[in-house]
Amino acid sequence: MIGWLLPLCVLAQDSLKSYKNAFTVKLFGMSLHLRESPYPEIFPKRIDDKGYLVLNVGGIVGYERFVVRDAISVRVEQGIYTDCAASLAGFTHIGWRGRIFEKGRHSLNGGIGPTLVYRRDWNRIDGYEDDGYFNRSGQWQYKFYWYGGEFEYNYKLSEQTDFSANLVPGLPELISVGVGIRRHF
Secondary structure, three states: OHHHHHHHHHHHHHHOOOOOEEEEEEEEEEEEEOOOOOOHHHOOOEOOOOOOEEEEEEEEEEEEEEEEOOOEEEEEEEEEEEOOOOOEEEEEEEEEEEEEEEEOOEEEEEEEEEEEEEEEOHHHOOOOOOOOOOEEEOOEEEEEEEEEEEEEEEEEOOOOEEEEEEEEEEOOOEEEEEEEEEEEO
16 A cells, blocks of 8 residues: 555655756846936947937846745846946846745746946046946946845746746836846756
């Protein structure tokens, strides 16, 4: 009798399997400015004349370690991309992340934590006038945020793989969007 119950117990445990890690790879691709830029002419990949919507080219990689089942985690992310002025830029982020809701294959996560944003110094660009928002160091500008975060929508493609889209509110300046894959292991 116990011989045929053992496979059922193993199957039941597998259906409750909770992964402890996730790896994310995303294409970073669009910035929406929340107010009119005084320098839209320095945005070569702007979609509109005033520079509200700008294409960016780059990527984001992230590692996530779940600390409470698959609902609360710590995530480390690194992004490298061209910013609105088509200059090399990036960010480094570590933060807490939690599931806001999950229904069927859909889920929404939110995260917050310290983030360092950096870019090649725009003072080298003709027509740009520094407003002092970013700090300067050599040929780079940077800004540190204690509260950087994101919202992430995930659609479960398989047991371990999600389509993932993120929205990063860089308030009060802009909102950025990226899309990619999140793989649980």
